[in-house]
Amino acid sequence: MNPSLEQLSAEFAQLIESAPAPVSAPIAAGLVEAGPGPTTPAAAAPAAVVAPVAPAAAVAAPAAPLPPPVQSVDFALKGYHLDVRVAPDQVVAAAEILDRTGFGIDAVTGVDWIAQSEMEVVYDYFHPTSPLRVVVRARLDRAAPELPTVSNVFPGANWHERETHDFFGIRFTGHPNLKPFLLPEDADFHPLRKDYKP
Amino acid sequence: MIASKDSFSNLPPLRPGASLVPLPGDGVNETFVLNLGPQHPAAHGVLRVLLTMDGEWIQRAEPIIGYIHRMHEKMGENRSWAKFLPNTGRIDYLSAMHYTHAFVGVVERAAKIEVPPRAEYVRVITSELNRISSHMVWWGALLLDLGGFTPILYAFDDREKILDLLEGLCGARLTYCYYRFGGLYNDVDEAFLKGTREFLQHMKPRLQMYRDLVTDNIILRKRLTDIGPISADMCRRYGATGPVIRGAGVAYDVRRAEPYSVYPQLDFKIPTYPETDSMARYLVRMDEMEQSLHIIEQALDQLPEGPFMGKVPRVLKLPPGDTCYAVEAARGRFMVRIVSDGKEIPYRLKLRAPSFSNLSLYEEASKGMILPDALAMMGSLDLVIPDIDR
Numbered sequence: 001m002n003p004s005l006e007q008l009s010a011e012f013a014q015l016i017e018s019a020p021a022p023v024s025a026p027i028a029a030g031l032v033e034a035g036p037g038p039t040t041p042a043a044a045a046p047a048a049v050v051a052p053v054a055p056a057a058a059v060a061a062p063a064a065p066l067p068p069p070v071q072s073v074d075f076a077l078k079g080y081h082l083d084v085r086v087a088p089d090q091v092v093a094a095a096e097i098l099d100r101t102g103f104g105i106d107a108v109t110g111v112d113w114i115a116q117s118e119m120e121v122v123y124d125y126f127h128p129t130s131p132l133r134v135v136v137r138a139r140l141d142r143a144a145p146e147l148p149t150v151s152n153v154f155p156g157a158n159w160h161e162r163e164t165h166d167f168f169g170i171r172f173t174g175h176p177n178l179k180p181f182l183l184p185e186d187a188d189f190h191p192l193r194k195d196y197k198p
Numbered sequence: 199m200i201a202s203k204d205s206f207s208n209l210p211p212l213r214p215g216a217s218l219v220p221l222p223g224d225g226v227n228e229t230f231v232l233n234l235g236p237q238h239p240a241a242h243g244v245l246r247v248l249l250t251m252d253g254e255w256i257q258r259a260e261p262i263i264g265y266i267h268r269m270h271e272k273m274g275e276n277r278s279w280a281k282f283l284p285n286t287g288r289i290d291y292l293s294a295m296h297y298t299h300a301f302v303g304v305v306e307r308a309a310k311i312e313v314p315p316r317a318e319y320v321r322v323i324t325s326e327l328n329r330i331s332s333h334m335v336w337w338g339a340l341l342l343d344l345g346g347f348t349p350i351l352y353a354f355d356d357r358e359k360i361l362d363l364l365e366g367l368c369g370a371r372l373t374y375c376y377y378r379f380g381g382l383y384n385d386v387d388e389a390f391l392k393g394t395r396e397f398l399q400h401m402k403p404r405l406q407m408y409r410d411l412v413t414d415n416i417i418l419r420k421r422l423t424d425i426g427p428i429s430a431d432m433c434r435r436y437g438a439t440g441p442v443i444r445g446a447g448v449a450y451d452v453r454r455a456e457p458y459s460v461y462p463q464l465d466f467k468i469p470t471y472p473e474t475d476s477m478a479r480y481l482v483r484m485d486e487m488e489q490s491l492h493i494i495e496q497a498l499d500q501l502p503e504g505p506f507m508g509k510v511p512r513v514l515k516l517p518p519g520d521t522c523y524a525v526e527a528a529r530g531r532f533m534v535r536i537v538s539d540g541k542e543i544p545y546r547l548k549l550r551a552p553s554f555s556n557l558s559l560y561e562e563a564s565k566g567m568i569l570p571d572a573l574a575m576m577g578s579l580d581l582v583i584p585d586i587d588r
Contacts, residue, residue, distance in 0.1 A: 103434070131455050154435050158558065
């Protein structure tokens with residue numbers, strides 16, 4: 001019943017290969033800290049410090065090898081076991097894998113990478129009966145951030161996605177009720193965008 | 199003055215669509231909309247539930263939240279890591295120790311700060327005291343919802359003793375900010391240790407008395423047993439954790455699933471009840487308080503000597519990347535996810551609140567219940583509205 005880390009990694013790798021969608025990642029290389037290898041974090045760190053501020057770093061970044069889309073990371077350092085990067089249209093398929101293997105939805109949230117003009121959507125999953133934590137991420141174009149809802153797979157994502165829409169203006173297509181949630185009912189601003197001025 | 203039947207007949211006819219708006223029903227039963235809250239004693243704060251009622255039965259219950267939204271996540275992005283610490287005690291004001299624990303934990307994990315064992319043991323003692331005081335508020339408030347007035351007076355009497363102990367330790371009665379990156383604000387004194395031992399002796403017979411007088415009370419049993427079943431699968435799909443998922447028979451407890459602090463060194467059981475109803479969630483919390491007493495007792499016995507603060511850099515800059523840290527708060531899994539870009543202030547700070555997920559299943563779970571039962575179920579979820587709204 002309980003899934004193993006290897007089995008999950010294989011399933012995600014298969015999913016990502018099945019549709020070689022353009023994972024908009026080269027710029028992300030410096031920001032997502034390369035995972036478990038004992039040598040990589042130190043090597044990745046200097047690039048990552050400059051990446052968010054200097055656009056020039058983005059040009060230099062492709063030289064660094066892209067972290068693999070599926071990587072198992074050290075729980076003691078990161079607080080999760082598996083880090084999966086998928087294309088925006090694969091988040092539902094990823095959620096289905098996790099639903100089938102008995103995971104529960106922990107949280108959905110966004111990160112505004114304004115220097116790269118990208119938005120990141122982060123899905124956290126926990127497992128009720130085995131000590132496994134999985135993080136699924138997708139990068140979107142910041143000008144038109146849009147990706148399908150996973151609330152049909154995990155109904156708990158409904159509220160998290162509404163909140164993410166409130167805070168970042170990320171549109172979840174197919175969401176049954178994407179109206180202001182925590183913000184005032186007439187709110188037309190997205191406070192967690194980095195260019196938001198109150 | 200009591201209005202007679204005649205006085206109503208003199209009123210002008212209701213303007214169509216004016217007040218009680220009938221919704222399109224099935225032609226036989228008309229439905230109506232009932233607004234519960236945001237100012238309602240059973241809503242425990244400022245929660246509003248928009249109920250579509252078919253007579254006494256709930257057809258749809260839509261929680262409307264955000265009335266006490268303060269945007270702690272944005273506040274986190276404009277102050278240094280340390281300056282966000284007081285905020286963490288104000289998210290769930292009944293469970294402040296756990297929330298501070300999660301935040302210091304995530305920063306310590308990212309910055310690789312070592313915490314001395316004495317500090318970890320004191321964290322466990324104060325966290326478990328906080329859990330008991332939180333559960334006492336839930337217990338009193340639930341019974342108040344169900345019409346029993348007396349228990350809350352006892353509950354607050356016990357809780358007062360905990361608040362006094364923690365006030366002596368860190369100065370705050372509710373919104374504690376006692377933990378620091380790498381340790382504690384100050385060391386525990388003899389008065390606290392002695393007072394905590396006295397409290398253990400005081401609380402054990404009290405919990406037994408509550409069992410005899412309240413838990414076994416036939417009225418309480420009839421109000422909670424078989425009311426509001428929430429299955430393990432529903433918990434999983436909605437991300438409900440804490441006593442809600444344990445009341446569905448799943449032994450999910452962050453203290454065991456993602457061990458943190460010195461919990462692996464301590465012996466305790468994870469109480470579970472497979473019945474999935476409100477009574478199961480009630481019993482889980484009652485058992486949890488006993489387990490908390492057991493944990494405190496062990497931690498006091500094992501409390502090592504030594505420093506209460508580790509080595510922490512004066513200016514704290516976290517390495518770039520994201521880090522998560524979860525704790526078992528009184529209401530379930532509380533997780534902090536931070537994203538750092540190497541600066542002194544967080545780039546992004548996500549607070550995953552247990553009450554938010556626990557309430558999100560309310561619409562599905564309350565379908566077809568009568569209103570008083572749905573309120574009993576809401577009480578068994580132990581909601582804290584500032585925690586939901588953040």
